[in-house]
Amino acid sequence: MSGESVRRVVVLGAGTMGQGIAQVTAQAGFVTHLYDVDSTRITRAIDSIKHVTDKLVQKGKMLNETRSELIGALVAAPDLAKAAADVDLVIESAPEQMDLKVNLLREVKAVAPSHAILGTNTSSLSITEIGTRLGEPGRTIGLHFFNPPPVMELLEIVRGLGTDEATVAASQVIAKRLGKTAIIVNDMPGFATSRLGVVIGAEAMRMLETGVASVEDIDRAMELGYRHPMGPLKLTDLVGLDVRLMILEHLHKEIGEQFRPPAILRQMVRAGRLGKKTGEGFYRWTESGPVPVKR
Ligand code: CAA
Numbered sequence: 001m002s003g004e005s006v007r008r009v010v011v012l013g014a015g016t017m018g019q020g021i022a023q024v025t026a027q028a029g030f031v032t033h034l035y036d037v038d039s040t041r042i043t044r045a046i047d048s049i050k051h052v053t054d055k056l057v058q059k060g061k062m063l064n065e066t067r068s069e070l071i072g073a074l075v076a077a078p079d080l081a082k083a084a085a086d087v088d089l090v091i092e093s094a095p096e097q098m099d100l101k102v103n104l105l106r107e108v109k110a111v112a113p114s115h116a117i118l119g120t121n122t123s124s125l126s127i128t129e130i131g132t133r134l135g136e137p138g139r140t141i142g143l144h145f146f147n148p149p150p151v152m153e154l155l156e157i158v159r160g161l162g163t164d165e166a167t168v169a170a171s172q173v174i175a176k177r178l179g180k181t182a183i184i185v186n187d188m189p190g191f192a193t194s195r196l197g198v199v200i201g202a203e204a205m206r207m208l209e210t211g212v213a214s215v216e217d218i219d220r221a222m223e224l225g226y227r228h229p230m231g232p233l234k235l236t237d238l239v240g241l242d243v244r245l246m247i248l249e250h251l252h253k254e255i256g257e258q259f260r261p262p263a264i265l266r267q268m269v270r271a272g273r274l275g276k277k278t279g280e281g282f283y284r285w286t287e288s289g290p291v292p293v294k295r
Pocket of ligand 1: 052056061122123145146147148150152197235239243
């Protein structure tokens with residue numbers, strides 16, 4: 001499958017990332033089927049894309065015509081067999097659990113055309129293992145997007161041990177068509193981005209635990225001192241504390257002690273304080289913006 005001939009996509013999972021990825025692929029003109037086990041999440045995600053793009057049109061940042069084409073390219077797809085029947089590209093964006101991802105992709109593989117590229121938006125799990133367990137290492141590839149997908153420029157393409165060069169080449173073309181800049185990374189735990197990103201996030205949490213500074217000042221340190229667009233605790237809220245915990249647990253097991261999840265992160269996940277998506281994490285996410293939670 002060449003990257004130029006991809007027309008139809010299925011995005012598996014309508015969470016924060018699935019929603020953003022669907023917006024990106026639909027805006028690039030791909031017919032985009034959005035699937036989730038919970039069909040209410042599909043409706044919510046499409047409504048949210050309508051809302052976000054409406055605001056972009058109002059602010060003069062998107063043409064109304066572009067918005068109409070984008071919305072027209074989105075298909076709510078609660079039936080997986082139908083959703084994947086004639087796609088050229090699969091982008092799996094389910095939670096960071098190996099068995100869940102493999103089982104979902106197995107179902108898709110059973111109905112999708114044999115030329116379809118099997119992409120996964122995993123942040124850290126092994127592409128080699130996913131490809132091997134699917135029995136399709138050649139067309140399995142990591143397509144790692146960043147939150148918020150419509151805004152972030154990078155696409156991290158992760159090559160598993162058995163990924164065909166043709167699949168890598170097609171993914172590079174797809175990245176370009178999506179308006180992204182691609183990097184190619186070999187399949188090692190945490191790839192290039194997550195491995196570095198979670199270290200800063202986890203260290204910021206340990207600094208908070210040991211009373212180095214407040215939430216606000218730890219974030220300001222990196223925003224003003226290092227020009228990061230947002231500090232590591234705010235970014236953890238944006239990504240989701242549950243997502244960061246799953247990545248850290250995996251990297252702790254695969255690489256070692258420096259990735260041990262901080263106790264505060266486990267506690268907050270247990271309390272359901274998952275960040276922006278639940279309204280509270282290190283910040284309370286109000287209509288007028290994030291407010292640091294005093295501790
Ligand atoms: N679609 C299209 N455009 C959108 C959009 C959407 N859904 N949401 C926001 N935008 C646009 C806005 O219109 C705005 O455009 P202009 O610059 O032209 O005005 C721009 O994006 C910035 O948005 P805002 O003004 O609302 O907000 P901001 O300036 O405070 O920036 C941010 C917000 C882009 C999130 C910025 O703070 C940032 O870059 N933060 C770091 C994000 C980051 O590091 N992400 C990676 C996380 S790790 C990850 O995702 C990987 C993983 O595996 C867990």
